[in-house]
Amino acid sequence: MNIIAYGWNKFFENQWNEMNTEGLFPGRVIADYGQLLRIATNSGELVVNRPLQKHEDKMQIAVGDWVALEFVNEIEGTFIRFVLKRNTKFSRAASGIEVKEQIVAANIDTVFLVQSLNNDFNMKRLERYLIAAWESGAVPVVVLTKADCCYDIFDKAAIVNNTAPGVEVHPISCLTGEGMEEIRKYFAPGKTVALLGSSGVGKSTLANTLMGQELLKTQGVREYDDKGRHTTTHRELLLLPEGGLLMDTPGMRSLSLWEADTGMDVLFGDVEELTKLCRFHDCGHGNEPGCAVREALEAGTLDMKRWQRWLKLQKELSHLEAKKENKLRYNERQWGRQNSKLIRQSKKY
Ligand SMILES: Nc1nc2c(ncn2[C@@H]2O[C@H](COP(=O)(O)OP(=O)(O)OP(=O)(O)O)[C@@H](O)[C@H]2O)c(=O)[nH]1
Ligand SMILES: [Mg+2]
Ligand SMILES: [Zn+2]
Known part of the structure; x- marks a missing residue:
């Protein structure tokens, strides 16, 4: 080895x-x-x-x-x-009440953001994955699985292309082999690709196909809503027969963002620029005169749904920032307490 x-x-x-x-x-x-x-x-x-x-x-x-x-x-x-210091890392906010980073995958070159083309297809979710992926330092690629189950592949691929300009989108099927050749070009000796996405989208099936053997357990999705059953329970890095590394991961229930500056810039940079053009710097983007956002919405140059998604993400991120600051202040207070205790103790002697 x-x-x-x-x-x-x-x-x-x-x-x-x-x-x-x-x-x-x-x-x-x-x-x-x-x-x-x-x-x-x-x-x-x-x-x-x-x-x-x-x-x-x-x-x-x-x-x-x-x-x-x-x-x-x-x-x-x-x-x-x-x-060792990481080259890249894909993180999310850990679940639970504590404000904590959870590293999902380290030192990855490419992230395959995997979504299936069945009923579970969800653009809002994919957008969050894209934000976290741009933040990670790795290159995101969107992989749309189960193309054999879908009649409007091109419409869905076009929607993704619109939301994720500059990101490669690959519809594939492990059943028919469609799109598999294009996927293989991301693998090279020493390069790591991570598979990330919800449960049941076919991450392990894709890994098995690339490995050329049934190495990982896979399981059918629930019939009534196409959601997965959380079959994979641990993260694993596989060495592919022709070289290159592939990380399979358990399906994520939700992706709570941890850092998003770069990701938000890439996905919503234009929206952010627009908000700076409002006449008042504290514009609420409602009925204020000279609101660039309202003008863009009225002119149709800014999509209402996208604007609403941006607002929601902004809210979530400022909430996260506040929680991080609270934790920082708490840690500083603890540190201060410990220090003054030490000083008091040292004065005794
Ligand atoms: N029709 C079709 N079914 C697929 C395809 N790829 C995967 N599946 C099926 O989708 C189901 C879920 O696949 P898994 O590979 O277990 O999904 P996963 O993303 O690893 O799920 P977790 O481990 O729970 O995160 C299985 O029944 C697979 O056979 C595909 O290309 N076409
Ligand atoms: Mg799996
Ligand atoms: Zn405004």
Whole structure:
């Protein structure tokens, strides 16, 4: 086994050489089973324990990450010492009340945003995935599966093209093989493609097709609404027979945005520019005189639905920002408390 096949390159090698890595060896996280992680190294695959999380977020490890490992001894085994800086990362806000980033996939070159062409097709959802994908640093590609089940492929592809200018869109079918050749061009030795999307869209089926064998479990969707049954339960990175890496992931129930500056710029830059043209800088875009947004809506140059989606996203993002700030202030207060406690203690002596 050679880690170059797993995507080891100059970006990671340079970091390795700049850090104190004596006695350590590199590996890439290829599967996440919760407490256990499977790792590819030059001398084969290892299963190691996830390091204890003493300091929150300090060492979040995701599939696709490169880590520095240390073999301690036969009894204790191998430990992860640190995570190398990521080239790209696809994140979302973790579910639950805590404001926290969850890294879904690390060090990916291309993200396949997978949606099926059946009843589950949803443009609003795809737009959110696109925002997160542009934010990730990887190149997004839209893959529309189950083309064999769809009579209006071209209409749907056109809708996607409109929402995602500059993004390649590929209708495919794993059943008939339609579009598969175009998909294969994204795979090259050492390059990583991640499959992201809702449950049941056919991510694992696509992975099996590309692998040329039934490696991953797949399962039929619910008949009444075409939604999936959350068949895949862990993230996994596969080495394709002809080279290149493919990450299969469990279907996401929802994608809560974590960072969105770049993504919003790419998808809604024109809307943002428009809002700056209003006469009043605090324009509410209602009945204010000189509102550029209202004028564009009336002239038909700005689509009402798109404007409403932008408003909704803005609201969600400012809510997220507020929560992040609260957390920051809370952390600072905690830090201050701890510090003053230490100062008080040190004064005693
Ligand atoms: N007709 C048709 N069915 C497909 C195609 N691709 C996948 N399917 C079916 O869709 C269902 C769900 O496929 P999976 O590959 O399990 O979906 P998934 O995205 O991995 O789902 P999760 O693991 O739950 O996230 C299975 O019954 C597949 O056979 C396709 O191209 N055409
Ligand atoms: Mg699956
Ligand atoms: Zn306005």
